[in-house]
Amino acid sequence: MQFGAAMALSLLASSVMAAVSPEEAAKLGTTLTPLGAEKAGNADGSIPEWTGGLPTDAAAVTNGFLADPFANEQPLFTITAANVEQYKDKLSPGQLAMFKRYAATYKIPVYPSHRTAAAPQAIYAAAKKSALNTQPVDNGNGLSNFADSRYYAFPIPKDGVQVLWNHITRYRGGNARRLIVQATPQTNGSFSTVHFEDEVAFPTDMIELDQAKASNVLLYFKQKVTAPSRLAGNVLLVHETIDQVKEPRLAWIYNAGQRRVRRAPQVAYDGPGTAADGLRTTDNFDMFSGAPDRYDWKLVGKKEMYIPYNSYKLDSPSLKYADVLKPGHINQDLTRYELHRVWEVEATVKPGERHIYAKRHLFVDEDSWQVALADHYDGRGQLWRVGEGHAEQHYQRQVPVYTLEALYDIISGRYIALGMRNEEKHGTEFGFKATGADYTPAALRNSGVR
Template identity: 45%
Template sequence: MSLKQRHGLLASLSIAVWLCTFPTAHAEISPTELDRLGKDLTPTGAQMAGNADGSIPAWSGGITKPPAGFDPNKGYANPFASEKPLYTITAQNVAQYEQFLAPGQIEMLKRYPTYKMKVYPTHRTMALTQQEYDDVKAEAPSIQAAPNGLGIRNLKKSTVPFPVPKTGLEVVLNHEYRNIGSSFQREFVIFPVQSSGSFTPIKWFESRTYGKVLPDNPPSIVVYYLQRTLSPSNVAGEAVLLHEVFDNTSETRKTWTYNPGQRRVLRAPDVGYDTPQFNSDGMATVDSFEMFNGVPDRFDFKLVGKKEMIISYNNYDMTNKSLKYTDIVKQNHLDQELPRYEKHRVWVVEATVKTGMRHVYAKRMLYIDEDTWQIAHGDLYDARDSLWRVQENHSINLYDVAIISTAGQVDYDLQARRAFVMFLANEEKPVRYDVRPRSYYSQENLRRTSN
């Protein structure tokens, strides 16, 4: 069976667990649907029950506190460290598990003999605070997607705007507004990997503050974002400042860049969509940062359905501070002894470029974890409908702060036989959760602190 045929088969299954027909326009959540939250649905909209054969357990609240001996300076302790893999998927036995895999996973297994997936018992570890659960339920009846995918309306604090989604766009917006921290500063590395496996880590500093935690925030602003490149010396000093808005029908994202060679802050209205990601060597787009981000107006999002899928999950071992980046990144892919895979239910969304719009990816197949609303896997297709890039998100529950995050993201370029790695932080300082004022995210401050 060809890759294209496999892709069609997976889509036509619609998908193993659940097949529904969803309207394309926004439909408000009904009182009956709202009442399901915390009952047969989790407070964030996932199916509460496990699956038929017990390989996916029921959600029982997730991990709500750190295990004994947790030290953020050593990385996140693995609460499942004593577990052994149930089985390992390789190119030799992939046919046995194809129904639980995406085409990109199958291609990685068949293309690279050293790529494998060690599958462990499933743990539904997602947990938010009770206040967040209350905010989700309180705001869900009034939140709406803006017309033509241009944003969202009436969202104030909720981190799951559409707990009972009716459209693919609503699922993608759930990913974009998921809880990744209301204000934080972190250091991590990104880097393109050569076909030989060699790489030079590029160290970034990133600060984000969401408007909802600022008393003087204009109601139009979702988040303030500042990114600086710290090393190596040939790119150090480059910076990006961004003010993201809720509704792009009335106000658009504002972006500025700082170039240390010119020593100037410049407006950068074109930073977004399929603009090449900074420092990616052309192997990733700006809107593939964190799997998918930005205004989703260039795509039509079809909600295909739900399926059971083996995805990277609970990757505590990948955060171990004793690991060096050379321990994690190998030729062609990560050291596959490190990622942990589990079977979970995912929403499947097919994103195709709208008529009259342009994007280097003609189609994206997105697989979104039902518990965290985080995109776990992405298959990216070119204009010939050929699989071009494969995205893998190695998720983790930061149990000390009740946040769902990532231990690393990799965009595999199948045509170039290379990879682009993001968000590794094993050799960096722990994340800080300080609230920065609006003035920190001003052009003036960007200019002052960059010179």
């Protein structure tokens, strides 16, 4: 009896430890895409079947800028304040609020849907390994058995925080460096720009790195301000950890004026975003970044929605920033929305925790696991900020990316636009060589020389 009881407990423990069964994992690449989306289209064909995403030669790439594979397409229809009622079941509360706030100018041009998301075969294999092995720890706030796979922690998610983890752990193309611009237009549309050079590096893509010490590091991030002159030379360094409850995010700032490196614990949660004029929090970056532990994450389910997608036009180097940035919101004539299935997740601040956003409402694209739309509510329950992640597939590198992240304050009438590169010298540079020594506090001083 004792032996039998012990065996039963052992089997029970094994079943608890198992992420998904081999039978479930076998759906990846068959009825599901290799990253866990439904491969089939919808009933009326307005969402097509996923057939592998865009090929690597879908269009030309010039100096890192992507040509638009769908440049000849026209909108199927345009949603405006006049006809929004007939489409409201496929719009977020934030989008509906934007139509109300900017009735004369906000619109959503809806184009044919293309399921362009794709990743390299090695990433698909990593996602399957994650499905079979990755476990949530600390009530979903961290991951175990994840270090060997490193991508898409829960491609077959069972709850809301697992959906979020797929966004956090998604493939980003490996080591990448980019020149980007941020702007915070006034209500009349006037703006000044802040220019960044930022880069991200991953432990598995780095040399001269102590892999044992980096076992709980998801990525290394460095961001240098290059303009305006009053901010130029300031550098932020982040070691983004996998389990941020066990080991919180490590961050340092080099202040060029003081020529001093200091720890920066405020670079987390609702700490102010860099040079953002108070219009975004640190965890608004990348639509959501950082630790999930201050919220309870509820998985509402899946639905079809009009989300920003294949936003090549918005990323064109033929545009000036003044073409993009308009009073109240970006130039919606340059945007593209498509009908896609999304995971809907609601986050509510836990009892005893604090955050300026008492509630967050996320809509996550099923194919790429990128957050497409994000609504943020204040402590009174009032909708405050509306986020839109305008995305495109970097077909040459086989990775979905954001072309622009917009966060609209519908109370003040201002917004922040982050990630623009239209007037920069080149597009994103992938695959640069990175060493462990590049991402230490000691290296910050050299990075920040004006």
